[in-house]
Amino acid sequence: MARYRGPRLRIVRRLCTGTDSLPGLTRKDRRQSGKRMNPPGQHGGARRKESEYAKRLKEKQKLRFNYGVSERQLLRYVRKARRISGSTGQILLQLLEMxxxxxxxxxxxxxxxxxxxxxxxxxxxxxxxxxxxxxxxxxxxxxxxxxxxxxxxxxxxxxxxxxxxxxxxxxxxxxxxxxxxxxxxxxIEREWVALNIDELLVVEYYSRKA
The missing domain is CATH 3.10.290.10 (RNA-binding S4 domain)
Known part of the structure; x- marks a missing residue:
């Protein structure tokens, strides 16, 4: 899958909750500062209960869209992180941040x-x-x-x-x-990663693929 080139705010609204954002993908509009980001669509405010798979998928998509990598690229980064000793999730973030x-x-x-x-x-x-x-x-x-x-x-x-x-x-x-x-x-150290993400869920998502 190639890099996303569509409306960026739509992705932010779909993947982020509360006042979170994807800092690498788009600037946070001053008019949206402090406001909750609802999903796009007429009924965006009504969220269904997410399954465990949906939670993992969402975190993976946040990582992919924020850093602008394709699905194939992200999978390669996960495989590379697994080969390095240490926490796979933190190493994955370091590879993307560097x-x-x-x-x-x-x-x-x-x-x-x-x-x-x-x-x-x-x-x-x-x-x-x-x-x-x-x-x-x-x-x-x-x-x-x-x-x-x-x-x-x-x-x-x-x-x-x-x-x-x-x-x-x-x-x-x-x-x-x-x-x-x-x-x-x-x-980079973990606390300096600007993206609000649970990298362990990303590792779990790829546990059967990587």
Whole structure:
């Protein structure tokens, strides 16, 4: 299944409850701040009791849509996380968070992950001085992320840095805002993951597939 390209707010309303959101997929509208997000449709406020399978599916979909990965990609990440010693759920989140597109988003260089992916695919981003146009590039501690030295590239990132998607840069990243230089100093810790999700339910969902 390819990446979703339809209305983003519809996905947020379908998958999120209360005041939750998918921070990587779309900005939270100021007019929606503090309001409950009901599912789309005339009877969106009337929720049926969810089965255990539906709960697992919902958490998996939240993860997939927030990070903008396909079903096949997410399954590969789950299989990779299973091969690494440690908590599979936390390792899965770390793998997704350390993607280049998400790293650019968390540095504030793009307002959403889709916008960050566009910066990468259009060649505006350099990693350790080399142009990288693969959004799924796995960032590592020590990587330096810079903006291509062109007027257009720097103009795009400069405007994004004024209104970042998330206010705080996580502790595993450093940002020199005037120079537009980001550094990866470690691996993200669980408490800095902005998405409200139960990763164990995602692991359980894939328990028969991965």
């Amino acid at each position: 993607r280049l597109d998400n790293t650019i988003f968390r540095l504030g260089m793009a307002p959403t992950i889709p916008a960050a992916r566009q910066l990468v695919s259009h060649g505006h981003i350099l990693v350790n001085g080399q142009r990288v146009n693969v959004a799924s590039y796995q960032c590592k501690p020590g990587d330096e992320i810079t903006v291509r030295q062109t007027e257009r590239s720097r103009g795009l990132v400069e405007s994004n840095l004024q209104y970042p998607g998330l206010a705080n840069v996580p502790t595993h990243l450093e940002l020199d805002k005037p120079k537009m230089v980001g550094k990866v100093t470690g691996v």
